[in-house]
Amino acid sequence: MKTATISEIKHELTITNPSILIELCLKLAKFKKDNKELLTYLLFESHNENAYIEQVKLEIDTQFETINYSTIYFIKKSLRKIIRSTVKYIRLTGSKQVEVELLLYFCKTLIKKEIPIDKSSVLNNIYQLQLKKIEQLISTLHEDLQYDYFKQFNQL
Numbered sequence: 001m002k003t004a005t006i007s008e009i010k011h012e013l014t015i016t017n018p019s020i021l022i023e024l025c026l027k028l029a030k031f032k033k034d035n036k037e038l039l040t041y042l043l044f045e046s047h048n049e050n051a052y053i054e055q056v057k058l059e060i061d062t063q064f065e066t067i068n069y070s071t072i073y074f075i076k077k078s079l080r081k082i083i084r085s086t087v088k089y090i091r092l093t094g095s096k097q098v099e100v101e102l103l104l105y106f107c108k109t110l111i112k113k114e115i116p117i118d119k120s121s122v123l124n125n126i127y128q129l130q131l132k133k134i135e136q137l138i139s140t141l142h143e144d145l146q147y148d149y150f151k152q153f154n155q156l
Contacts, residue, residue: 041092053098056089057105064109072120079115079126082106100137100149103130107156131156 004012013021029036045052063082068074086106090099107130110117117123131153138149 037088038092046093049093049095049098052093053101056086056102059089060086060102060106060109064113067113067115072116072123075115076120076122076126079110079123083126083130096137096140097145100134100141103134103137104149104152104156106130107134111156 016024025039029039041052045055060082063078063085067078083106086102090102093099107127110127115123117127134149134153138146138153141149
């Protein structure tokens with residue numbers, strides 16, 4: 001089966017009956033969890049991005065509370081899990097500003113929880129990679145936002 005292009009899908013959606021569109025969206029939501037999460041974001045949370053950011057920050061805090069500090073290995077696994085879920089939330093929005101905001105929050109929380117990033121090169125690399133991502137993202141934003149975010153970035 002050949003997959004249709006985006007323009008073909010768009011054309012077909014414009015001529016499709018609204019009740020059939022609803023059925024198609026529900027079928028997509030049932031098919032995969034990612035589709036359901038995206039649809040939930042678009043329908044319920046995309047209109048208030050600040051509340052969404054705060055909700056994701058609370059989720060990040062919750063995940064930091066569950067970190068197993070017994071070994072560096074478990075800390076590393078937990079941090080990577082937190083990054084994966086944060087990236088998933090970022091991908092839903094598609095906004096660079098939200099991405100910068102959440103990655104900055106991740107790094108601030110990492111430092112606040114006193115995770116020994118200096119004692120392990122792996123943990124330090126995770127932290128440095130996030131800093132590099134933030135720096136690159138900030139440079140793509142509007143000048144006013146760049147100034148505000150660079151102030152926060154320099155505090156790290």
